[in-house]
């Protein structure tokens with residue numbers, strides 16, 4: 001029985017108080033938390049949950065992938081046409097409005113977030129940052145057509161009575177990954193960087209720029225918002241989730257710097273004898289794994305109660321940070337403490 005079926009079955013029995021309490025305790029223990037009964041049934045039945053989170057703004061989730069769409073009096077603005085939802089995205093829109101989709105915003109170029117774009121009306125404008133456009137122009141992937149509107153740093157999208165402010169600062173999770181801000185509704189969206197309540201996806205959210213990923217957490221805190229949408233984990237977050245994310249990334253960086261400083265690769269080689277045997281290259285893998293284990297052992301007790309699922313992915317985060325320090329991050333204080 002799949003997890004969604006279990007959740008739905010659990011809540012169907014919520015007519016009796018004792019079952020409700022049992023469900024709540026059981027689901028909290030699984031890390032799923034207290035999903036609203038109607039939403040749990042929606043995921044099991046329709047394949048998605050749909051929840052209004054602001055004036056005309058709808059949170060749409062299959063509990064692994066999230067996005068939003070915005071209903072204006074002159075059309076619907078879709079953010080990230082998720083392939084896990086496919087045409088169900090259009091079904092969700094039809095639940096709340098008969099307005100046509102007039103605009104599609106790509107948060108970034110990754111297929112797992114925008115791979116259903118070709119299922120949406122061909123006349124809709126597609127908007128993305130210029131790096132995303134360059135990549136999609138090169139890929140020629142029919143599932144995610146290139147945008148007809150692109151921007152370098154900022155784009156103000158006004159459709160009828162709705163305003164979305166798009167902004168790009170620097171590469172982070174991916175080149176071209178943008179902020180999507182709705183100032184009137186105090187909603188901020190940034191995909192694949194912050195996972196409210198959870199540890200990041202492995203390898204620091206498969207970040208292509210570790211320094212940029214840390215910095216964009218702090219830049220997110222400069223926005224005026226109350227609700228945060230992160231692209232994954234089935235729930236929205238808030239300012240505290242971003243503060244936790246920044247603190248965690250800073251802790252990983254500080255710890256990785258420590259474990260690398262405590263034992264350098266040349267020091268490690270002296271203890272193995274592999275250099276004399278001409279096998280230094282393989283020894284480098286062993287060295288990294290030893291330092292990863294040291295990083296993991298120090299961080300897990302401090303952070304495993306704060307971020308769900310951390311034990312599953314922490315070694316990958318330590319490894320990505322160690323590699324980031326080896327190949328790109330500047331020396332000195334932790335990136336999260338720097339004022340840029």
Ligand SMILES: [Zn+2]
Pocket residue numbers: 108110113173174192
């Ligand atoms: Zn991505």
